[in-house]
Amino acid sequence: MDSAHEARARMVDALRRDGRVRSDAVARAMGAIPRHVFLPDSTVETAYADSAVVTKVVDGVALSSASQPSMVAIMLEQLDLHPGQRVLEVGAGTGYNAALMARLVGAAGAVTSVDIDEDIVVAAAQHLVAAGYPDVLLVTGDGALGHPAGAPYDRVVLTVGAADLRPEWVAQLAAGGRLLLPLRVRGSQLSVALDLGADGVLRSASVRSCAFIRLRGQGAGDEQIVALDDGGWWAEPADGGVPLPEAAHIRTALDRPGAETPLGVRLSAADVWDGLGLWLALAEPSTFRLLARDAAAGSVVASELVEVGGARATVAVPGAGGFVAIVQDDGSPARIRSHGDVGAEPASRIAALVDAWVGAERPHSADLQLTVAPHGSTAAVGDCLVELPSATVLVEHLRPPAA
Numbered sequence: 001m002d003s004a005h006e007a008r009a010r011m012v013d014a015l016r017r018d019g020r021v022r023s024d025a026v027a028r029a030m031g032a033i034p035r036h037v038f039l040p041d042s043t044v045e046t047a048y049a050d051s052a053v054v055t056k057v058v059d060g061v062a063l064s065s066a067s068q069p070s071m072v073a074i075m076l077e078q079l080d081l082h083p084g085q086r087v088l089e090v091g092a093g094t095g096y097n098a099a100l101m102a103r104l105v106g107a108a109g110a111v112t113s114v115d116i117d118e119d120i121v122v123a124a125a126q127h128l129v130a131a132g133y134p135d136v137l138l139v140t141g142d143g144a145l146g147h148p149a150g151a152p153y154d155r156v157v158l159t160v161g162a163a164d165l166r167p168e169w170v171a172q173l174a175a176g177g178r179l180l181l182p183l184r185v186r187g188s189q190l191s192v193a194l195d196l197g198a199d200g201v202l203r204s205a206s207v208r209s210c211a212f213i214r215l216r217g218q219g220a221g222d223e224q225i226v227a228l229d230d231g232g233w234w235a236e237p238a239d240g241g242v243p244l245p246e247a248a249h250i251r252t253a254l255d256r257p258g259a260e261t262p263l264g265v266r267l268s269a270a271d272v273w274d275g276l277g278l279w280l281a282l283a284e285p286s287t288f289r290l291l292a293r294d295a296a297a298g299s300v301v302a303s304e305l306v307e308v309g310g311a312r313a314t315v316a317v318p319g320a321g322g323f324v325a326i327v328q329d330d331g332s333p334a335r336i337r338s339h340g341d342v343g344a345e346p347a348s349r350i351a352a353l354v355d356a357w358v359g360a361e362r363p364h365s366a367d368l369q370l371t372v373a374p375h376g377s378t379a380a381v382g383d384c385l386v387e388l389p390s391a392t393v394l395v396e397h398l399r400p401p402a403a
């Protein structure tokens with residue numbers, strides 16, 4: 001057995017142990033496709049580590065990568081591919097995921113993969129030939145439009161982050177098909193598998209947390225994140241429809257920490273981002289994410305935020321004259337801290353929402369049900385409607401069945 005083969009087998013074993021790979025079909029595909037062939041500039045060790053590998057950077061911005069194997073596995077499980085199916089992927093990247101999907105759908109199926117950059121498509125084509133999958137159809141184009149020439153597809157999958165449910169992706173789905181995409185929902189990126197029902201309604205079959213490079217081209221949407229200073233503090237609104245308070249106001253309030261409300265719970269980074277953070281953002285669209293990077297990440301204020309992807313981060317809710325934010329020292333329970341002249345009301349309102357989250361057994365992204373709702377839909381208390389540019393999405397928290 002060569003070293004790449006052994007490294008791949010170890011990667012698949014670890015992904016199985018962690019519950020990322022659940023099915024034999026995905027295990028076999030990940031055990032068969034040589035990821036290192038899709039990453040010719042990386043070592044075998046890097047190719048089989050559980051990390052994303054950035055493959056194209058322009059002006060300091062990562063434009064393409066081979067996604068983290070854990071995430072690839074999670075999405076392949078969500079996709080639930082079967083022999084003979086026709087698949088459209090938006091975001092060919094290295095071609096690795098396209099090869100996995102080609103293996104899963106077999107010779108009777110078909111995989112088309114679109115990337116917006118010609119150089120990426122050229123390289124992906126070389127990798128796919130080298131790995132023995134020359135039949136994947138690669139297309140250079142803006143995947144916001146899908147690839148109508150090959151429609152309908154049993155599966156449409158994006159491996160790049162979207163802020164909208166483009167009608168083109170839905171229109172190119174076959175009856176009973178599944179659309180899987182990393183979708184921005186109130187500041188969290190969620191990998192959502194949406195099934196097209198016989199009634200024409202898309203309902204989620206599963207939701208997972210994820211973190212993907214953003215879509216470019218005509219579906220890119222507006223940049224949401226705002227620099228608060230040039231020292232590394234950033235803020236990002238949960239809902240693009242609810243503007244952030246002025247950057248200078250947030251920055252000033254940041255330097256004026258005040259009263260604290262203990263919460264009596266300890267929070268993981270995942271809780272802050274896609275558990276409690278998402279719960280607050282769904283209930284309070286004005287919620288924003290506060291991030292400290294670079295120099296700011298080493299500051300005293302940032303030391304009380306959780307670590308998310310190399311930055312320090314938290315969720316905050318604005319009020320007149322300032323904001324309140326969730327903070328937590330190492331080893332101690334979380335608190336709500338008021339910044340600026342925000343008064344007592346926002347902290348007590350947010351504390352009640354935290355209590356409700358704890359009372360609901362600390363739900364996370366996987367506990368959400370998304371339904372693409374007709375316009376004018378109403379939401380029950382605790383659920384909410386999220387307006388995307390092309391669709392309204394009803395987001396509900398799954399509840400245990402009534403006894």
Ligand SMILES: C[S@@+](CC[C@H](N)C(=O)[O-])C[C@H]1O[C@@H](n2cnc3c(N)ncnc32)[C@H](O)[C@@H]1O
Nearest residue numbers: 064091093094096097115116143159160216217
């Ligand atoms: C995370 S990478 C995809 C990883 C890939 N599936 C793999 O297995 O290596 C995201 C890719 O999406 C591409 N992309 C970004 N915007 C796009 C668009 N509008 N249409 C098609 N591809 C796009 C990027 O060029 C990048 O290669």
